[in-house]
Amino acid sequence: MTDTAVLRQRAPEQRREPAPPRRRIPAGLLRTARPRQWVKNVLVVAAPAAAGELFSTHALGRLALVFVLFTACAAAVYLVNDARDAEADRAHPVKRHRPVAAGQVPVPLAYAVGGVLGILAPALAAWLCPPPVAALLTAYLVMQLAYCVSLKHVLVVDLAVVTTGFLMRAMIGGLALGIPLSRWFLITTGFGALFMVAAKRYSEAVQMAEKAGATRALLTEYTTGYLRFVWQLAAGVAVLGYCLWAMEEGGVPHTSVLPWRQLSMVAFVLAVLRYAVFADRGTAGEPEDVVLHDRALALIGVVWLAMYGLAVANW
Numbered sequence: 001m002t003d004t005a006v007l008r009q010r011a012p013e014q015r016r017e018p019a020p021p022r023r024r025i026p027a028g029l030l031r032t033a034r035p036r037q038w039v040k041n042v043l044v045v046a047a048p049a050a051a052g053e054l055f056s057t058h059a060l061g062r063l064a065l066v067f068v069l070f071t072a073c074a075a076a077v078y079l080v081n082d083a084r085d086a087e088a089d090r091a092h093p094v095k096r097h098r099p100v101a102a103g104q105v106p107v108p109l110a111y112a113v114g115g116v117l118g119i120l121a122p123a124l125a126a127w128l129c130p131p132p133v134a135a136l137l138t139a140y141l142v143m144q145l146a147y148c149v150s151l152k153h154v155l156v157v158d159l160a161v162v163t164t165g166f167l168m169r170a171m172i173g174g175l176a177l178g179i180p181l182s183r184w185f186l187i188t189t190g191f192g193a194l195f196m197v198a199a200k201r202y203s204e205a206v207q208m209a210e211k212a213g214a215t216r217a218l219l220t221e222y223t224t225g226y227l228r229f230v231w232q233l234a235a236g237v238a239v240l241g242y243c244l245w246a247m248e249e250g251g252v253p254h255t256s257v258l259p260w261r262q263l264s265m266v267a268f269v270l271a272v273l274r275y276a277v278f279a280d281r282g283t284a285g286e287p288e289d290v291v292l293h294d295r296a297l298a299l300i301g302v303v304w305l306a307m308y309g310l311a312v313a314n315w
Helices: 003-015 024-032 035-051 057-084 086-090 107-128 131-149 157-177 183-207 217-221 224-247 260-281 287-293 295-313
Strands: none
Touching (some): 035 057, 057 107, 057 131, 057 157, 107 131, 131 157, 157 183, 183 224, 260 287, 260 295
């Protein structure tokens, strides 16, 4: 084979990975930070809202700061995760379109930006927020990075880590404002998060046969029966915890027009049952898509929020 022929064969290979235009890199970094996932960080208002201490200038300002800091930590984890999994993602039918895997964002740059965000967010939290906030953000980063490296390959532990991430989001607002976190709040939030996480894994497992290679390898170690058991158990505990809170005697005196706290049980149970429909069908792969795109579930959520708000306000 002549040198000219060799050059002709190598030319297409060289054209496959052109240097990404600089103007595309910021957009790629933003996509890697998963803006659609930021809706999860709204959970930072959960504890203040449950305690009726949400609507004040101090609370809103502090919660906005915590939201930004938690979003920065989550973005750092996504950047490091995508940089680490770039090679594997290129062989994945869906993940190969991620900016790092597609070459839009260089792997070293993803690591660098992720590292800067991972250091800057806890440092700002230590400077601007109470110490427990910085401690929780640091713990979140360590846990999630450990998840990226190894824990996502460990049965059951992967479910626990993702669930704990949701629970940390719900806790940090209360820590930022010095609000005590009740046992019912932690039980309901924790098992509610486990319900959605297990439902997502179950949906991925159900669809695995139809989309071979389009899911995480660990799912081959789970059975659909086990994952169904987990999300059903978690849903039951979440409902039980919420109902025990709603029926608990004492606390706020019953001077409102209607027993809103007790009535909110109906909306909460309906929301869980409605979400379980998608889990049972194996279509609850992305919780934010289910919550934001199902009108009935959205309406139930609005009714629940209204009832819960009236209960906290004792109206």
